[in-house]
Amino acid sequence: NAGVTQTPKFQVLKTGQSMTLQCAQDMNHEYMSWYRQDPGMGLRLIHYSVGAGITDQGEVPNGYNVSRSTTEDFPLRLLSAAPSQTSVYFCASSIDRNTEAFFGQGTRLTVV
Amino acid sequence: AQSVTQPDIHITVSEGASLELRCNYSYGATPYLFWYVQSPGQGLQLLLKYFSGDTLVQGIKGFEAEFKRSQSSFNLRKPSVHWSDAAGYFCAGGIQGAQKLVFGQGTRLTINP
Numbered sequence: 055n056a057g058v059t060q061t062p063k064f065q066v067l068k069t070g071q072s073m074t075l076q077c078a079q080d081m082n083h084e085y086m087s088w089y090r091q092d093p094g095m096g097l098r099l100i101h102y103s104v105g106a107g108i109t110d111q112g113e114v115p116n117g118y119n120v121s122r123s124t125t126e127d128f129p130l131r132l133l134s135a136a137p138s139q140t141s142v143y144f145c146a147s148s149i150d151r152n153t154e155a156f157f158g159q160g161t162r163l164t165v166v
Numbered sequence: 167a168q169s170v171t172q173p174d175i176h177i178t179v180s181e182g183a184s185l186e187l188r189c190n191y192s193y194g195a196t197p198y199l200f201w202y203v204q205s206p207g208q209g210l211q212l213l214l215k216y217f218s219g220d221t222l223v224q225g226i227k228g229f230e231a232e233f234k235r236s237q238s239s240f241n242l243r244k245p246s247v248h249w250s251d252a253a254g255y256f257c258a259g260g261i262q263g264a265q266k267l268v269f270g271q272g273t274r275l276t277i278n279p
Contacts, residue, residue: 094175097210112266146210151266152198154212157211158209160207
């Protein structure tokens, strides 16, 4: 079992560029989520999905879009990258929103 | 508001010493509680979880945690730490009907040889 797979592991973007962070899980979990991790801030929820076709905003959604066309995939799109989006991004999946989450290895994003 | 607090940002202990990492929660009802470990450059791995029942929970890598309702705490313990335990530790809580898990800010553990 691969669990939760994120790509890429590292990315450098210029301000204003767009990109998509990929996330895939093979555990048939309904609930998937995206977090960003900044020093001293812990994990902050960006967007989440309770199933295919259903997404909602978390604590810090501005500047990010998501979609969930399949149970397996939950990509995160940065529309116009800003230096404030420099962070480590984690995708997670779980059976439902309040049970144990399984995390990917993370994507370290730098916006210059 | 629902919250999870880890009062210690950074803790240093000597190899072989005992460890206790603090976690306090604020929920209207008994939450589900989790401890995760994050090694440098890695994702978060679940150490243990509490849903109900026995208040002392055993986890992987020799860790345990005790749920204390009277103190609203779920502290993580290990009797003797190893250098490989140096990592970030995150406490998280959830409750039926809530939007999401709530994570504490994390405690960074350093091990002195």
